[in-house]
Amino acid sequence: MGMLNKCRPLVVLALLGSVATGCANGEPSPRDAQAKGTLRIDRSDAYYEGREIKLPLDEYALTKEQRRDYREAVYSLSSACMKGFGLSWPKPVEQESREGDNSRRYGVVDGRYTKKFGYGVPLPDGVTQAEALKLGRQNTDRTRALPQKTRDVYTGERVRNYAGKTVPKGGCRGEAYGKLGLPPQGMTSTTLDALRYESWDSARNHRIVLDAVVQWSACMSKAGYTYKTPEDAVADSAWQRQGEPSRAEIATSTADVRCKRDAMLVEKWHAIEVKNQERLTQEKADVLKGLGDQVNALAERIAQVRTEG
Structure with missing residues (x-):
């Protein structure tokens, strides 16, 4: 079989912005191998078919499963506190999206879901948009139907004593946070969020990604859609709805994903952001170590609550 039949698309991207193309099946040329500041990116259709997007800073945050356990732990601890006042607090019914934590980081990218949900968040199997909205309400x-005093004891607002007992700072919810080693306002991630945004924004404004967005826009134009950026497409007021997506939304979002695939937009954006976050993990090593220690300690306390519960 000839070389042309074996060749897979590859881009060798200089981090300063120049672009060269080649084949991904063989070793890079000596010139490519010796080039400094370059980034090899393979085309990967898996990004558009549900591949989990992972980033270096993810390890400094709770996982999706741990966040669910965190909410369960807060409910368990705060409910026990409320019972001490002769009160109860309703347990919220949750519906988790089928998508991963970073699945929307580069816009709508999973073509399997746009055909049913358009630009909306994929719902659990068998759940309609109307049912999801009803559950939220x-x-x-x-x-809201609870007596004001019950809500005050839960939050700690406007009440210091109830039924002859002192209400803890932050209410029963605040007590739950405290038992998990958290401040009265609960779990915060301001520092990590800032680093994540920095890495995302820097990658979004990198010339390589900007060029890919231009390619995406041209592709969308050929399909009959006049959007300059993916952000413009998802923010179209026509998609602001409470019911099921329209045929127009489904067609637009499906074309959106196809054009991202054609431009290798997600591959490029992700690769550059990975490099950004790798740099941040070195520059902010001390800060991130502290965050990692806090996350690990919180995860241990959550596990302990689950065991005791």
């Missing part, structure tokens, strides 16, 4: 309504 029910959670809110259950809380």
Whole structure:
């Protein structure tokens, strides 16, 4: 079989912005191998078919499963506190998206879901948009229907004593946070969020990604859509809805993903952001070590609550 039949698309991207193309099946040329500041990126259709997007800073945050366990632990601890006052607090019913934590970091990218959900978040199997909205309203309504004093004991607002007992700072919710080693306002991630945004924004404004966005826009134009950026497409007011997506939304979002694939937009954006975050893990090593220690300690306390519960 000839070389042309074996060749897979590859781009060798200089981090300063120049682009060269070649084949990904063989070794790079000596010139490519010796080039400094370059980034080899293979075309990968898996990005558009549900591949999990991972980034270096992910390890300094709770996983999706750990966040679910965290919410369970807060409910368990705060409910025990409420019972001590002769009160109860409703447990919210949750519906988790089928997507991973970083699945929307570069916009809508999973073509399997756009055909059904358009630009909306994929719902659990068998759940309609109307049912999801109804569930959200029910959670809110259950809380609002509680007596004001019950809500005050839970949050610690406007009350210091109830039923002859002192209400803890931050209420029963604040007590739950405290038992998990957290401040009265609960889990915060301001520092990590800032680093994540820095890495995302820097990659988004890199020339390589900007060029890919231009390619994406041209592809969308050929398909009949006039959007300059993926952000413009997802923010179209026509998609602001409460019901199921329209045929137009499904067609647009499906073309959006196809054009991202054609431009290798996600491959390029992800690769550059990985490099950005690798740099940040070195520059902010002390800060990140502290965050990592806090996350590990919180995970241990959550596991302990689950064991005791």
